[in-house]
Amino acid sequence: MATGCELLEEHYEPFALGVLEGSERAEIQAHLDEGCPVCVPAVRRASELVGRVALASPEAVPPAALRRKLLATIQAQQPKRLRLPVWSWAVAAALAIACLVLGAGIRERNRELAQLSRLNDELQDRDATYRRALAILSAPGTRSVALAAVAPASPQVNAYWNEIAGLVLTGRHMPALPPNRTYQLWVVPKKGNPVSAGTFEPGAQGLALLISRPAAKPAEAAALAITDEPAGGRPQPTTKPIWVGPLG
Amino acid sequence: MAGADPAFHDRKPESTASAEFAAWDSTLETCVRQIANGAQQGLAALYDRTSSLVYSVALQILRDPADAEEVTLDVYLQVWRSAAKFDPARASVSTWLVMLARSRAVDRLRSGMTRKSRESALEGVADPASGEAAPDQQTILKLEQRRVRAAMATLEPEQRRTIELAFFGGLTHSELAKKLGQPLGTVKTRIRLGLMKLRQALSGAEG
Numbered sequence: 304m305a306t307g308c309e310l311l312e313e314h315y316e317p318f319a320l321g322v323l324e325g326s327e328r329a330e331i332q333a334h335l336d337e338g339c340p341v342c343v344p345a346v347r348r349a350s351e352l353v354g355r356v357a358l359a360s361p362e363a364v365p366p367a368a369l370r371r372k373l374l375a376t377i378q379a380q381q382p383k384r385l386r387l388p389v390w391s392w393a394v395a396a397a398l399a400i401a402c403l404v405l406g407a408g409i410r411e412r413n414r415e416l417a418q419l420s421r422l423n424d425e426l427q428d429r430d431a432t433y434r435r436a437l438a439i440l441s442a443p444g445t446r447s448v449a450l451a452a453v454a455p456a457s458p459q460v461n462a463y464w465n466e467i468a469g470l471v472l473t474g475r476h477m478p479a480l481p482p483n484r485t486y487q488l489w490v491v492p493k494k495g496n497p498v499s500a501g502t503f504e505p506g507a508q509g510l511a512l513l514i515s516r517p518a519a520k521p522a523e524a525a526a527l528a529i530t531d532e533p534a535g536g537r538p539q540p541t542t543k544p545i546w547v548g549p550l551g
Numbered sequence: 552m553a554g555a556d557p558a559f560h561d562r563k564p565e566s567t568a569s570a571e572f573a574a575w576d577s578t579l580e581t582c583v584r585q586i587a588n589g590a591q592q593g594l595a596a597l598y599d600r601t602s603s604l605v606y607s608v609a610l611q612i613l614r615d616p617a618d619a620e621e622v623t624l625d626v627y628l629q630v631w632r633s634a635a636k637f638d639p640a641r642a643s644v645s646t647w648l649v650m651l652a653r654s655r656a657v658d659r660l661r662s663g664m665t666r667k668s669r670e671s672a673l674e675g676v677a678d679p680a681s682g683e684a685a686p687d688q689q690t691i692l693k694l695e696q697r698r699v700r701a702a703m704a705t706l707e708p709e710q711r712r713t714i715e716l717a718f719f720g721g722l723t724h725s726e727l728a729k730k731l732g733q734p735l736g737t738v739k740t741r742i743r744l745g746l747m748k749l750r751q752a753l754s755g756a757e758g
Contacts, residue, residue, distance in 0.1 A: 316746045317739070322717050322724045347641055352567045352750050354646035356718045357604065357653065358699035360611035364603045369620050373598060373627050377591055428635055435640050469640060485581065499574035502581050516639060518573035535596070536578040538571055538691070 308341045315342070319349035338434075340442055344467045347516070435469075435514050442468040448527050450548035460511070460529065460546050462488075464521050470500060474511035480504065480531060486511070487536045489544075490519040491526040500527070502536040524550050567753040568643075572695040575600075579644035586634035594631055601645065602627075604692060605652045612656035612719050622659060626651045657721030702752035710745030713738060 311331060317323050318331045335343055439445060445465040450472075452459065460474040472488055480486065485504055489497035501515040517524075528544035568576065579600060585593025605626050609619035629651060637647060703711055713731065716722055720730075724742075728735045 313743065317724070317742060320714070320717050320742065320746070321721065322727065322742060324723045324725060343640065348567075350642050350650065351646050352746060352753070353718065354642070354649050355567055355699050355749070355753060356703070356714060357608045357649035358696045359703045359715070360607045360719070362603065362693070362696065363607045363610045363619075365606040365620060365623055366616075369606075369623060370595070370598055370602070373624055374591065374595060376624070376628065377594060377631055424635065431638070435638070438640075496570065498570050499577045501577050514639065515577070516643075518568060518570060535581050538574040538578070 308339060308345075311342055312345070315345050315349040316352065319346060319353040338438070340438055340468055344469070344516075432512065432514065436471045436473075436512065439463060439465050439468040439471045439514070446521060446550075448548040448550055450527055450529060450546040452546050453544060457545070458509070460548075462527050462548060464517075464527075466521055469514060469516045472500075472503070472511070472513040472515070474505065474509070476509040477505040477511050478509065483534050484531055485534050485536060486545075487530050487532040487540070488513060488515065489528045489530065489540055490517045490524050491528055492519055492523050493525045497528065497540055499536060499538065502532070521550060526550060567750055569695055569698060571691050572645075573643075575691045576643045576645045580639060583630070583634050583637050583644055586631060587637070593634075594627065597630065597644075598627055601648055604645065605648050608649050608652040608719075609656045612653065612660060612721070618659060619656070622652060622656045625655050629655075653718065653721070660721065699753070702749055705752045706745050706748055707741075710741045710748065713741040714745045714749070717742060 311334065314323060314327065314331055318328065323331065331342070331346075335346060440463050442465040445463050445468070448462040448464060450460040450462060457478070458474065458476045460472065460477070462470060462472045464470045477486070485502040487502045488500040490500050491497050498517060498519050500517040501513050503511055503513040505511040526547055526549045528540075528548070529546040530540045530542045530544050532541060579597060582593045582597035582600070586597065602623060606619055606623045609622040609626075610616065613619050613622065626648060630648070637644070641647075642650065706714070713727060716730065717727055722730060724735060724738055727733075727742075728738045731738065733741075
């Protein structure tokens with residue numbers, strides 16, 4: 304990039320608002336696509352500001368039928384069982400036998416292709432997640448916070464927090480929760496109520512990874528804490544913390 | 552970025568969302584993760600919490616309930632298809648949704664696909680019990696809307712009009728200058744100063 308990020312600063316909000324044109328817009332877009340650790344979070348903040356303008360629109364509620372239409376549309380996209388007339392079963396049986404003979408190889412290959420496609424999607428998602436985590440861990444000014452378990456014999460959880468790039472939380476051997484519960488990470492400010500930094504559920508072997516952008520800044524925080532909350536999380540903690548990590 | 556001034560890194564503006572709204576917004580990420588895993592209840596939960604926001608934006612841009620309904624439907628179908636690609640480093644869920652709604656509504660406006668006189672295909676289908684956010688969800692959203700309106704009211708009238716035209720009209724700098732009959736530089740300044748003032752008002756009006 305020929306231009307320094309400082310020179311792009313005044314364009315963050317206009318870019319997010321969509322008022323830039325031609326080369327101005329293309330230049331910033333290309334720079335963001337490179338994953339600039341300064342401009343990507345800055346444009347995110349600009350987008351959050353611009354998105355606030357939407358809240359100034361007069362309140363309106365869509366008709367209740369729209370919800371049903373949405374869910375029906377989704378349902379219709381799911382694989383369905385065909386309803387065939389009775390006589391068709393004889394034809395279907397003959398076709399099925401033919402397909403069993405001729406199509407076994409094709410089905411097997413399609414199944415393998417579908418599995419590979421799903422695996423590829425999963426790996427791409429994981430790759431993107433790990434890249435984001437790495438960007439936070441390697442960003443200048445990232446500080447680590449060790450969250451100690453309140454109960455003995457529970458594993459320690461670690462967080463890495465960068466004011467600009469965001470927060471990564473990692474845990475191993477974290478106890479699994481019932482399906483209707485979730486862990487929720489909180490930023491406990493020096494003044495005021497805790498602020499949610501996201502929810503997460505440990506995966507296999509209790510591995511947990513949460514990437515978040517807390518609304519609070521590290522300098523304003525007294526501690527990070529994790530509670531066990533109902534699925535979906537809560538605006539404020541409803542249980543006592545299980546892990547707590549003070550910010551020195 | 553290499554070579555960037557350290558002071559530049561430190562110059563992070565205050566959050567423009569209230570703590571309650573930010574917490575509410577972060578709970579939406581759980582819905583998006585459920586949707587990414589193919590769970591329809593995740594989509595239903597996200598819709599219940601955010602559809603009034605998405606619909607309001609679409610209606611403000613298109614001024615037609617039937618068009619706004621179609622855009623709202625499009626937005627959630629897009630979310631259903633692409634939830635796995637949602638990147639919280641790029642935007643919060645609420646911002647992602649309103650920007651999707653805005654983009655689709657403006658596209659529709661520009662392509663002349665609006666149907667101003669068409670009656671809503673869904674009119675008359677009464678079911679007030681479903682499709683509405685839970686009271687506490689509505690309260691958080693309403694409080695945030697009130698806070699944003701108060702912040703917008705602190706802007707100079709021409710700053711506010713220019714920003715609203717840009718957002719709800721989907722106009723670029725030069726299109727705004729032409730529509731408002733103002734020099735390009737004036738339009739750019741109004742937007743820049745207006746957004747700066749809006750950020751200050753929202754950062755200072757926490758809670």
